[in-house]
Amino acid sequence: xxxxxxxxxxxxxxxxxxxxxxxxxxxxxxxxxxxxxxxxxxxxxxxxxxxxxxxxxxxxxxxxxxxxxxxxxxxxxxxxxxxxxxxxxxxxxxxxxxxxxxxxxxxxxxxxxxxxxxxxxxxxxxxxxxxxxxxxxxxxxxxxxxxxxxxxxxxxxxxxxxxxxxxxxxxxxxxxxxxxxxxxxxxxxxxxxxxxxxxxxxxxxxxxxxxxxxxxxxxxxxxxxxxxxxxxxxxxxxxxxxxxxxxxxxxxxxxxxxxxxxxxxx
Amino acid sequence: xxxxxxxxxxxxxxxxxxxxxxxxxxxxxxxxxxxxxxxxxxxxxxxxxxxxxxxxxxxxxxxxxxxxxxxxxxxxxxxxxxxxxxxxxxxxxxxxxxxxxxxxxxxxxxxxxxxxxxxxxxxxxxxxxxxxxxxxxxxxxxxxxxxxxxxxxxxxxxxxxxxxxxxxxxxxxxxxxxxxxxxxxxxxxxxxxxxxxxxxxxxxxxxxxxxxxxxxxxxxxxxxxxxxxxxxxxxxxxxxxxxxxxxxxxxxxxxxxxxxxxxxxxxxxxxxxxxxxxxxxxxxxxxxxxxxxxxxxxxxxxxxxxxxxxxxxxxxxxxxxxxxxxxxxxxxxxxxxxxxxxxxxxxxxxxxxxxxxxxxxxxxxxxxxxxxxxxxxxxxxxxxxxxxxxxxxxxxxxxxxxxxxxxxxxxxxxxxxxxxxxxxxxxxxxxxxxxxxxxxxxxxxxxxxxxxxxxxxxxxxxxxxxxxxxxxxxxxxxxxxxxxxxxxxxxxxxxxxxxxxxxxxxxxxxxxxxxxxxxxxxxxxxxxxxxxxxxxxxxxxxxxxxxxxxxxxxxx
Numbered sequence: 097x098x099x100x101x102x103x104x105x106x107x108x109x110x111x112x113x114x115x116x117x118x119x120x121x122x123x124x125x126x127x128x129x130x131x132x133x134x135x136x137x138x139x140x141x142x143x144x145x146x147x148x149x150x151x152x153x154x155x156x157x158x159x160x161x162x163x164x165x166x167x168x169x170x171x172x173x174x175x176x177x178x179x180x181x182x183x184x185x186x187x188x189x190x191x192x193x194x195x196x197x198x199x200x201x202x203x204x205x206x207x208x209x210x211x212x213x214x215x216x217x218x219x220x221x222x223x224x225x226x227x228x229x230x231x232x233x234x235x236x237x238x239x240x241x242x243x244x245x246x247x248x249x250x251x252x253x254x255x256x257x258x259x260x261x262x263x264x265x266x267x268x269x270x271x272x273x274x275x276x277x278x279x280x281x282x283x284x285x286x287x288x289x290x291x292x293x294x295x296x297x298x299x300x301x302x303x304x305x306x307x308x309x310x311x312x313x314x315x316x317x318x319x320x321x322x323x324x325x326x327x328x329x330x331x332x333x334x335x336x337x338x339x340x341x342x343x344x345x346x347x348x349x350x351x352x353x354x355x356x357x358x359x360x361x362x
Numbered sequence: 363x364x365x366x367x368x369x370x371x372x373x374x375x376x377x378x379x380x381x382x383x384x385x386x387x388x389x390x391x392x393x394x395x396x397x398x399x400x401x402x403x404x405x406x407x408x409x410x411x412x413x414x415x416x417x418x419x420x421x422x423x424x425x426x427x428x429x430x431x432x433x434x435x436x437x438x439x440x441x442x443x444x445x446x447x448x449x450x451x452x453x454x455x456x457x458x459x460x461x462x463x464x465x466x467x468x469x470x471x472x473x474x475x476x477x478x479x480x481x482x483x484x485x486x487x488x489x490x491x492x493x494x495x496x497x498x499x500x501x502x503x504x505x506x507x508x509x510x511x512x513x514x515x516x517x518x519x520x521x522x523x524x525x526x527x528x529x530x531x532x533x534x535x536x537x538x539x540x541x542x543x544x545x546x547x548x549x550x551x552x553x554x555x556x557x558x559x560x561x562x563x564x565x566x567x568x569x570x571x572x573x574x575x576x577x578x579x580x581x582x583x584x585x586x587x588x589x590x591x592x593x594x595x596x597x598x599x600x601x602x603x604x605x606x607x608x609x610x611x612x613x614x615x616x617x618x619x620x621x622x623x624x625x626x627x628x629x630x631x632x633x634x635x636x637x638x639x640x641x642x643x644x645x646x647x648x649x650x651x652x653x654x655x656x657x658x659x660x661x662x663x664x665x666x667x668x669x670x671x672x673x674x675x676x677x678x679x680x681x682x683x684x685x686x687x688x689x690x691x692x693x694x695x696x697x698x699x700x701x702x703x704x705x706x707x708x709x710x711x712x713x714x715x716x717x718x719x720x721x722x723x724x725x726x727x728x729x730x731x732x733x734x735x736x737x738x739x740x741x742x743x744x745x746x747x748x749x750x751x752x753x754x755x756x757x758x759x760x761x762x763x764x765x766x767x768x769x770x771x772x773x774x775x776x777x778x779x780x781x782x783x784x785x786x787x788x789x790x791x792x793x794x795x796x797x798x799x800x801x802x803x804x805x806x807x808x809x810x811x812x813x814x815x816x817x818x819x820x821x822x823x824x825x826x827x828x829x830x831x832x833x834x835x836x837x838x839x840x841x842x843x844x845x846x847x848x849x850x851x852x853x854x855x856x857x858x859x860x861x862x863x864x865x866x867x868x869x870x871x872x873x874x875x876x877x878x879x880x881x882x883x884x885x886x887x888x889x890x891x892x893x894x895x896x897x898x899x900x901x902x903x904x905x906x907x908x909x910x911x912x913x914x915x916x917x918x
Contacts, residue, residue: 141696141697142697146899149899149900149901150901150904151904152901152904152908154896154898154900154917156606156628156629157489157606159662160489160490160661160662161495161497161498161662162661162662163498163659163661163701163702164782165497165581165584166490166492166493166497166498166584166661168490168493188785190697190785190786207595209596209598210596211596212550212551212593212596264553268553268579268585271584291588291589291592294551294588294589295550295551295592296551297551297553298548298550298552298553298589299550300551302553302554302560303556303558303560304548304560305507305548305554305556305560305561305562306559307509307561308507308541308545308562309545311506311507311541312541312542312545315513315542316542320514320538321538323513323514324513324514324534324537325534327514327517327518327530327534328530328531328533329530332526335526336522336526338518339518339519339521339522339526342515342518343571344570344572345510345571345573347566349510349573351508351510351561351563351573352509352561355509355510356510361514361515362509362511362514
């Protein structure tokens with residue numbers, strides 16, 4: 097099922113589906129790009145990932161979800177006559193004429209091991225695990241290097257100021273690709289201590305869900321054991337009846353306040 | 363790469379009908395949904411699962427005679443990558459208590475719970491730890507945590523959504539463990555959406571009777587994967603992660619129980635033998651097989667490896683006839699093809715329209731029905747829009763959302779989608795998206811019980827690789843729950859099994875030889891090489907010039 101086949105199929109009949117391989121529009125222009133310094137002619141509309149596959153590369157590293165969230169395909173590139181180093185995810189960035197690019201599928205960064213249950217959610221705990229936080233010179237190279245537009249320097253500063261909650265919120269969209277660490281003058285592993293900050297926030301700083309705690313106790317006490325067993329033994333007619341008759345929580349309800357008419361199975 | 367002039371002309375037809383449609387929406391008037399009889403008719407005629415074309419009976423193995431999509435059958439009938447006599451079973455590279463195959467959500471949860479039980483664990487994964495469909499799950503995770511809800515209603519919603527076909531003991535386990543799973547995630551530091559009092563935010567979804575969808579922004583799956591992977595790294599004394607090391611065969615001992623697996627190092631092309639007292643398969647789904655030619659929302663490594671390996675070892679599959687197509691995958695621009703456009707878009711009021719700008723279906727039918735209706739409109743009725751690359755699609759009228767809920771709603775509620783289209787000069791708050799069903803989820807898989815035990819002693823199954831939990835149709839938010847429920851169960855159950863005093867006897871590969879013989883006697887000439895491991899997107903142009911290249915299956 098190659099490009100040529102796809103094109104001819106298109107003319108002959110209306111196929112139900114056409115797969116995932118990039119298909120070129122008729123008369124699509126090609127442009128030169130430089131993959132690790134070597135020139136390839138690729139169709140102008142493709143993403144870097146699909147352009148590399150078009151050029152004949154078969155990915156083993158540097159390719160993951162292909163949907164912009166896993167951080168496997170971080171790529172750095174430069175455009176002609178532009179001093180600026182650009183970054184992007186190969187699966188999300190469209191090729192441009194004469195761009196020079198390389199992928200960076202891995203970058204070594206120190207990660208400190210810890211036991212979450214031993215922590216109290218204090219900034220000093222982060223400082224102890226990651227003393228290099230204070231090597232930050234606030235140059236902002238990390239933020240410029242983030243393909244997810246995370247304000248990396250802002251969360252690094254929040255950590256330095258001891259505001260773990262703020263660091264957790266700002267760093268939330270991080271895909272842990274490591275590009276920030278690769279550009280850091282102070283040699284900080286930003287994405288690792290951001291992960292620590294988020295987990296401290298989620299476990300220790302954010303309020304506990306009391307209703308969840310209660311439900312867990314109910315389940316552990318075996319409260320629903322019998323009724324669930326009963327459901328597994330029901331035939332389809334009985335289940336259908338219960339299914340059709342079940343009450344729908346209104347869209348406008350406030351969780352925790354709304355209660356259904358039927359309370360027998362709660 | 364904004365819309366072409368031809369497409370922009372067609373968009374005018376969408377804009378022309380919009381004021382009228384908005385008016386109706388405001389009056390709560392909907393395009394009528396289908397009756398149960400009509401649903402059945404449209405499914406039978408237009409859902410790929412119900413078509414004879416592209417499906418055939420499998421000729422070998424424990425599911426012999428069952429009819430599955432051809433792409434699935436091709437791999438069930440595939441041959442091993444390796445010349446079996448060359449496997450040296452005496453040279454054990456790693457020995458461990460529990461081997462987990464797959465480093466996504468299910469595998470990682472299994473590794474953590476096994477480690478808690480004092481096990482030494484190896485996670486063998488094909489790509490990086492965490493490269494899995496888990497990270498791509500946007501919507502959320504179900505669990506009856508609220509006072510007005512209970513596992514009883516979660517059970518009913520799930521089994522009704524699955525057309526009452528689901529394996530009941532698995533649904534029971536799923537809804538029972540759901541609040542425990544959510545509490546576990548909270549204890550690991552997950553940043554759930556919650557208010558100042560700690561009340562978890564919950565939402566409705568397709569097929570729900572209660573608000574039960576928990577989330578962490580629009581990247582719930584990514585947040586889950588990040589924290590459980592991070593926790594694994596804190597346990598590195600007990601959990602070893604082997605990346606770029608997919609398993610290619612299971613190994614049995616002379617008593618016939620599972621005793622390890624053979625891994626293939628993608629970097630060095632060496633085979634690596636792992637001897638393990640218990641093995642947990644958590645390899646995920648099959649989107650990259652592009653079943654029936656569909657584009658997919660799945661990650662690069664979703665190639666059904668676990669089902670293939672287990673099948674050769676005599677483990678039966680269930681529900682492999684069933685595939686979930688998400689009704690709204692992007693069909694344009696080409697760069698976004700297959701990309702998931704979340705159900706939330708229709709939940710917020712966007713209509714689905716044909717090339718004349720007309721509505722042709724209720725936008726929130728169950729996923730399988732909605733997909734079938736879109737396919738009918740584009741094929742039989744010939745009312746689809748054709749893209750410059752020859753793909754078909756219908757409009758998803760996202761600009762309605764801003765009109766209905768106020769300027770800025772699209773950008774606020776669908777931030778990821780907004781950016782992904784903005785990149786190609788399409789403002790989805792002003793212009794509709796072109797969509798078509800996309801291959802989303804492997805409904806079937808390894809047959810197991812609620813303790814994740816398979817028919818092969820010592821082999822456990824968890825996550826998308828397993829079948830039966832969701833029956834013929836899965837509800838949103840039950841897949842993240844599934845991987846963690848059964849991942850955690852597999853880790854615990856495997857650990858108990860190991861602790862009962864398991865000794866792996868002499869390993870053998872007789873199941874592989876027997877399977878090869880079966881292929882021969884079934885007259886299967888020239889079988890594929892499986893597991894596939896990675897899809898091959900090399901073009902025919904390039905392949906035609908690779909005069910000395912050697913492909914073993916899809917790998918060069």
